[in-house]
Amino acid sequence: MIVTQATDWFDERLGIAKFTRKSLNKIFPDHWSFMLGEIAMYSFVILLFTGVFLTLFFVPSSKDVIYNGAYAPLRGTKVSEAFASTLNISFSVRAGLVMRQMHHWAANVFIAAIVVHVCRVFFTGAFRKPREINWLVGTGLLVLAIVNGFLGYSLPDDLISGTGIRIAFSIVLSVPVVGSYLAFLLFGGNFPGNSIIPRFYSLHILIIPALIVGLLSAHLAIMWHQKHTQFKGKGKTDRNVVGVAMWPAYAFQAGGFFFVTAAVIAILGGLVQINPIWLYGQYVPYRVSYAVQPDWYMGWLDGALRLMPSWEIQAFGHMxxxxxxxxxxxxxxxxxxLGAWPFIEKKITKDNLEHNLLDNPRDVPWRTSLGVGILAFYVVLFFASSTDVLANSFSLSLNFVLWAFRILLFVVPPAAAYIAYKLSVEASEVPGIGRRKRALIISRSEEGAFSTSESAPRSISHEEVIEELPEEVKYHNVLDGTEEYVMPSAVSAVSTVINNVSVDVDLGPLPSGGTGVYQIPRSPRGSAPNGRSNEQEQQGDLDD
Amino acid sequence: MTQLHESAAVDAAPKGKGAEVFVGICFLLSVLATIGLAVTYWVGGQPQVEGILLFVTLGGIGIGMVAWGKYLVPQGPFVQEREVLKSEIVERQAMLASLDRGQKQLGRRSFLGKMLGASIGLFGAINLFPFLRSLGPVPKKALTTTPWKKDALIVGPDGRVVTTSTLEVGGVLTVFPSYDVGGAISQTILVRVANENWTTRPGRETWGPQGYLAFSKICTHAGCPVGLYQELTQQLLCPCHQSLFDVLTGATQVFGPAPRPLPQLPIYFDANGNLRAQSGYLEPVGPGYWERG
Known part of the structure; x- marks a missing residue:
């Protein structure tokens, strides 16, 4: 009854009943690949939690101090406050190192999950109408995540990240026409200046997270409104959703998955060292260490910088x-x-239909091979960011490794695309592909001849009819007037009170005696061409 | 006759006791690990132990919840109809009518509309001022000049004056003008080659006294310090993107993405044998930019 009182209290003020009922009964299609976006979202939540903890101890300042903290080898050296406070978090603040390493790991997982999620959405065609807007929002999220990862990585002011900031300055400087002005505005003057750490800090903890929260909310709201896509299968059509109900199955699975993600990031943060800045030392502009590599998501840019031939355009007094x-x-x-892809594909396919059923990548060989080819391009660039390490590890000349990568960059993508195309085409031609395999029974007759027969389908539940949630069926029947509605006495008592103050209730006069039978006025449902009464077309592949 | 609220069907648990026990153990482990976490924190903390205990705490909750949601409640599958996203034609027409009405009501006063646009636009432009004016100075000559001046005394990172005997042949040292030790822009790499008074290029006959050669340490590619000197080949290597510069020919780029040689600093030994700059750099140091031409 307390629940009833609470929900009534809110419903009388916010009218939550309809939305909450729909949300609790929302059906989520089930597939492991739908969890990739969840991993990204949960990592972001962990980033917020651990990040707030770090802000309590981090000092965003490049002012020089003499380090006097717990880490003995650096005691007495001149470091910036940013670097000193990061050491302090790592060695003196209780649980500080775990929090810092979890934050760094979560950032890596966040971006990795986004990238894999983008691949899933691309290869299954989930970006098609009506989901182009969410694809654009997602592209924005990817860019913001990468930028914020780089900014956060730069904050401790250590030797490796400082070198990264130096490269970033040169990159901003290289923008035609306005580059030098942009770089000087961003850095508050020529490199290095004293402004970049505090400025990166406000970008990293305030501005970009706020943008991410905004876009993420939009991403989720649009997804919620449009409902999930689903793979083809028994009973699944472009006009329905088949899966588990939000409450309680999905809520428990997804809520639990948040904790599982957090647990994995916690054990990474506790046991797997990441960014040990005390080994790199304070950033000093004239010092640099061997094997300077950024975090993984910047690897493709670093590789591109390395592979670029030594060209530079100088003409008309400009460069x-x-x-x-x-x-x-x-x-x-x-x-x-990336952002324009849904619109590019629409130009190619001239397909303006709404798609809620996903493609299996093998069913659309041209898109799959294009995606694989482009992905291969960036994978080669990523590995090219380790030319020096590869040359050293395998005792090759740098010259050889560099030229090998320059050639691979143009050979691997078409080769990968070709292989992906061939595999897709051949796979889709295999009879029965994508269906559950059935065991074959080999039997021997009395004469000694062998014969093969298929076993019965494995699970009987697959033959069952997929139904709507019973409460939804009942609710709609009552609305349609096919079932009569009995007002429970407790609820009717409350309604009586409401009736006295609200004139909108369309239930007719209350007969004396407490409970009564009402006919709720028919509201025309299914006015759309594919209303509930219509027999739904079974257009998915039958899965066994 | 039906009741909506009381009649919600309660399905039997699809999997029985085993799953219940498993979920219970998960939550119990989580509670124990949380207690352990509190104790660890209380006694001073230990990163590895904290990581493991956090893993058990969070993992226990997580796996327990997932197992509960997967094995102890009905999974369906249930089906739900998708609502049509687009509105009925009549809705769209009604919306357009409202838009139209507003537009017509405003449209009569187009001059006021332009003024409103101008006021808002101007205010928006004013908001750019702090970004354009206060965030940083205009580059002016900052990119074309360095702190190096004529007769600047050359010192090492520790502030010690460089003399004829500071470097052995094959030695290398980062140097600065004595008034800008550690400067990011003035950083210069000094190498000593075997050849006495080496001329890297025509016109630089006096720039390499006693085999000392000084080059800007800022890579012309992306600005990293060109910090590695390979004595055998007499080449400077940038560790960021592996640009290679040949010292004897005036730090010309021989490999990698760097598009230009490292600028060379003209130097000389004064009467006391201290190394000084003949002048500043004759060209801008570091990576390229639009105005460089």
Whole structure:
């Protein structure tokens, strides 16, 4: 009854009943690949929690101090406050190191999950109408995540991240026409200046997270409104959703999955060292260490910087610097094409229909092979960011490794695309592909001849009819007037009170005696061409 | 006759006791690990132990919840109809009518509309001022000049003056003008080659006294310090993107993405044998930019 009182209290003020009922009864299609986006979202929540903890101890300042903390090897050296406070978090604040490492791991997992999620959405065609807007929002989230990862990575002011900031300055500087002004505005003057750590800090903890929260909310709201896509299968059509109910099955599975994600990030943060800045030391502009590598999600840019030939355009008294091409133009083209893909595909396929059933990647060989080819391009760039390490580890000359990668960059993508195309085409031609395999029974007759027969389908439940949630059926029947509605005495008592103050209740006069039978006025449902009464077309592949 | 609220069907648990026990154990482990976490924190903390205990705490809750949601409640599958996203034609027409009405009501006063646009636009532009004016100075000559001046005394990172005997042949040292030790822009790499008074290029006959050669340490590619010197090949290597510069020919780029040689600093030994700059750099140091031409 307490629940009833509470829900009544809110419903009389906010009218939550209808929305809450729909939400609790919302059906979520079930597939492991739908959890990739969840991993990204949960990692972001963990980033917020651990990040708030870090802000309590981090000092965003490049002011020099003499380090006097717990880490003995650096005691007495001149470091920036940012670096000193990061050491303090790592060695003196209780649970500080775990929080810091969890934050860093969560960032890596966040971006990795987004990238894999983007691949899933691309290869299954989930970006098609009506989900183009959410694809654009997602592209924005990917860019923001990468930028914020880089900013956060730069904050401790250590030798490796400081070198990264130096490269970032050169990249901003390389923008045609306004580059030098942009760089000076961002850094508050020529490199290095004293402003960049505090400015990166406000971007990292305030501005970009706020943008991410906004876009993420939009992403989820749009997804909620449009409902999930689903793979083809028994009973699944473009006009329905088949899966588990939000309450309680999905809520428990998804809520539990948050904790599982957090647990994995916690054990990474506790046991797997990441970014041990005390080994790198304070950033000093004239020092640099061997094997300078950024976090993984910047690897493709670093690789592109390395593979770029030593060209630079000088004409009419102006220069387009070398780094412009790999570090400004390439990402610009990358994210523009990524964001525009749904519209590009629409131009190619002329397909303006709404799609809620997903493609199996093998069913659309041209898109799959294109995606694999483009992905291969970035994978080669990613591995190219380790040219020096590869050359050292395998005792090859740098020259050889560099040229090998330059060639691979143009050989691997078409080869990968070709293989993906062939595999898709051949796979889709295999009879019975995608269906559950049935065991074959080999039997021997009395004469000694062998014969093969298929076993019966494995589970009987697959033959059952897929039904609507019983409460939903009942609710709609009552609305349609096919079932009569009995007002429970407790609820009717409350309604009586409401009736006295609200004139909108359309239940007619209350007969004396407490409970009564009402005929709720028919509201025309299913006025759309595919109303509930219509027999739904079974257009999915029958799965066994 | 039906009741909506009381009649919600309660399905029997699809999997029985085993799953219940498993979920219970998960939650119990979580509670125990949380207690352990509190104790660990209380006694001073230990990162590895904290990581493991957090894993059990969070993992226990997580796996317990997932198992509960997967094995102890009905999974369906249930089906639900998708609502049509687009509105009925009549809805769209009604919306357009309302838009139209507003537009017509405003449209009569187009001059006021332009003024409103101008006021808002101007205010928006004003908001850019702090970004354009206060965030940083205009580059002016900052990119074309360095702190190096004529006769600047050359010192090492520790502030010690460089003399004829500071470097052995094959030695290398990062140097600065004595008034800008550690400067990010003035950083210069000094190498000593075997050849006495080496001329890297025509016109630089006096720039390499006693085999000392000084080059800007800022890579012309992306600005990293060109910090690695390979004595055998007499080449400077940038560790960021592996650009290679040949010292004897004036730090010309021989490999990698760097598009230009490292600028060379003209130097000389004064009467006391201290190394000084003949002048500043004759060209801008570091990576390229639009105005460089």
């Amino acid at each position: 387009i610097p070398n780094v412009f091409f790999p570090a400004v133009l390439l990402p610009g083209i990358t994210f523009t094409l």
